[in-house]
């Protein structure tokens with residue numbers, strides 16, 4: 001098997017189905033390391049991984065951190081509060097300063113779509129996108145693909161239903177692209193205010209009602225809904241949202257018997273997902289977290305030349 | 308006689324189109340002699356050989372941000388005027404959103420003095436509608452017009468208050484000037500970084516819908532109809548706006564409109580790489596909108612081509628796409644891109660001259676033409692000169708062009724203002 005063709009992991013659109021398969025297969029091997037009593041291999045000893053988080057995140061950041069540590073890479077992270085971003089330094093200045101320290105991989109989360117692409121233009125290190133604005137979150141999509149493949153044994157031909165604020169979701173965009181590349185069908189559902197214009201051109205079906213769409217899904221992915229959306233007139237309140245677009249036990253009855261329930265976290269229990277559903281037998285939310293570390297180990301390994 | 312332009316194709320729409328010699332004396336057109344091309348001139352007379360070239364009335368760019376006073380690190384009146392003449396423009400309209408803005412006679416006079424001493428293009432100041440561009444009241448239109456302002460606009464900060472827009476159109480009628488409207492509903496365009504649609508959805512960028520422009524175009528046309536004021540619509544970018552203007556004109560409303568080269572050349576797919584030089588306001592729209600603009604230019608719905616030249620430095624542009632400033636420079640690519648429409652069969656050459664010289668002059672009420680006695684503002688164009696766009700060769704101080712590296716055909720070779728050669732392309 002050859003190594004990774006890509007120096008950077010910027011979005012799902014730039015990965016081929018063969019790339020995705022290689023990443024997932026590598027992640028399966030990496031997951032095995034995480035099950036050992038001593039969860040560490042020397043593979044990336046002497047390599048430096050720098051994380052830039054311009055948006056708050058605990059889970060993605062700690063997931064990357066663990067991934068780097070389990071492969072023995074040195075890892076260092078800056079978040080908006082501790083970096084120079086607050087002093088008004090531009091992204092380019094910050095990056096050039098970090099570049100001067102010769103890191104091997106730069107991981108970035110940023111509120112602006114395209115920020116990782118901007119970085120990739122301007123630096124020598126490999127760039128991994130840990131979420132850019134509403135655009136992409138490729139590592140999330142990869143861990144979701146890994147989880148579904150692990151549970152269902154396949155991706156081709158599956159029906160994925162994504163529910164929530166599609167317009168503002170990078171998770172939705174990356175999963176739409178990723179699942180379609182692997183031969184799955186994707187349907188999106190949510191209030192029309194949260195459906196971006198032209199979403200059909202990404203190849204998805206738009207379901208007006210969750211009740212109608214739920215029965216046909218093999219996998220249901222619930223997105224986190226944000227309270228601030230009320231101020232933009234996207235929804236009246238959380239109560240109505242939960243009633244119409246929330247996944248509760250009653251609604252779940254309409255789903256198929258072996259449906260998988262996913263959530264990228266953090267969850268709003270009682271809003272987009274009822275606690276009984278989140279904690280119930282169909283949910284694979286904690287497996288997603290476990291696989292997140294494995295996928296990120298695989299990406300660090302592959303962008304640094306592993307095979 | 309001071310100057311003879313010999314053997315070119317003279318295009319003076321409505322008056323003359325054909326090969327002729329043009330004689331210039333004391334800053335004015337002295338004579339136009341059809342045929343021509345030969346004959347002895349006195350040794351003291353400068354002769355410009357123009358065979359194979361177009362000789363047109365001086366081009367006027369209705370929409371230019373010169374940045375002075377206040378942002379001289381982006382552009383100065385002098386550098387902007389040098390860029391203008393290098394692009395074939397003998398005159399430009401200077402937008403008022405400087406620091407301080409052009410909302411009083413002192414600033415208008417300052418701009419005119421600076422332009423005078425730069426000695427390149429003429430500058431026609433456009434003054435603010437409201438003091439401080441704040442949208443709260445009217446500036447002294449009569450005083451500003453007396454100082455040299457040719458029109459009024461709050462460009463960049465659209466007039467959201469409909470009553471203020473109504474009053475501005477009425478009051479400007481008294482001062483004999485048009486109101487230039489930057490049509491935008493700021494609540495509909497809020498936070499948008501590019502055109503709303505499938506491309507923005509794919510790229511994860513917030514979108515600006517066409518209706519943010521077209522709803523305001525509809526409002527302002529209705530207000531022009533009500534008031535009888537002269538309305539000029541800046542940088543029209545949507546097919547809905549083009550349709551609205553077409554209908555308004557058929558109903559006799561006094562409305563004119565301009566379109567920018569980036570809007571008739573590019574579409575929103577150009578944003579795909581998050582290049583901040585593809586970011587401007589209004590944003591690049593879809594191919595259907597771009598084609599509607601071209602159609603509007605061809606059929607007379609849109610009256611003028613104006614660059615919306617908006618210089619920014621790397622400080623504003625070398626940033627994340629959504630954080631980068633809106634705007635691109637255009638003075639030195641506007642004519643070549645308009646000529647591309649001629650080469651592509653969209654426009655005839657006389658139509659191009661109307662769009663870039665005659666109509667702009669008529670809109671702001673200044674003379675334009677090559678008849679005897681008129682000011683000798685002349686642009687000589689080589690329609691076949693092929694060159695590659697390189698911002699490093701620009702006279703403009705800024706580099707934010709979306710056309711870097713493009714190969715274009717046709718450009719100005721000589722620019723003459725009041726009989727004086729202010730730009731000559733060295734071969």
Ligand SMILES: [Zn+2]
Nearest residue numbers: 462463489541
């Ligand atoms: Zn404007």
Ligand SMILES: [Zn+2]
Nearest residue numbers: 402462463615
């Ligand atoms: Zn402007």
